[in-house]
Amino acid sequence: MTSDKAKDYWSRNLRLVLGCLVVWFAVSFLFGILLVDVLNTVQIGGYKLGFWFAQQGSIYTFVALVFFYASKMNKLDREFDVHEG
Template sequence: MSSNNNDYWKANIALIVKCLSIWFVVSYLFGIVFVDALNVIKIGGYKLGFWFAQQGSIYAFVVLVFYYAKRMGDIDEKYNVHEK
């Protein structure tokens, strides 16, 4: 494998790890572990911990899908492996 390919895969894996880490924090930590601490904050009449458990992780996942697609396109172009 060339150095360019190694750099491409390092960037790809780093992006995946970043996205999965954000999703883990939003869905598991905010929705389960820190739910009691977040429930003291209310938004729109709903406790914030409840909101993260019910809606927040889904919204975060959808945003991360679009973010991943955009960033992966940028990485593909940078390393010249994009579709022509």
């Protein structure tokens, strides 16, 4: 791989990771802790929304996030032809 291509691959990877980490931060630290009182004014079934994010929603989002990242990276690997045989 040429060094330009390698740089491009790496910066696309970094952008993807950064995007995922923004979501990671939002569902846990933001919705689950910092904004918990505001979100708790919304009720979904028996759950207050902020409480739900802290004890349920953040965990579901983490799972989805890891699989999203894995599939995006697999695509990126093939696009740059750096995937394994």
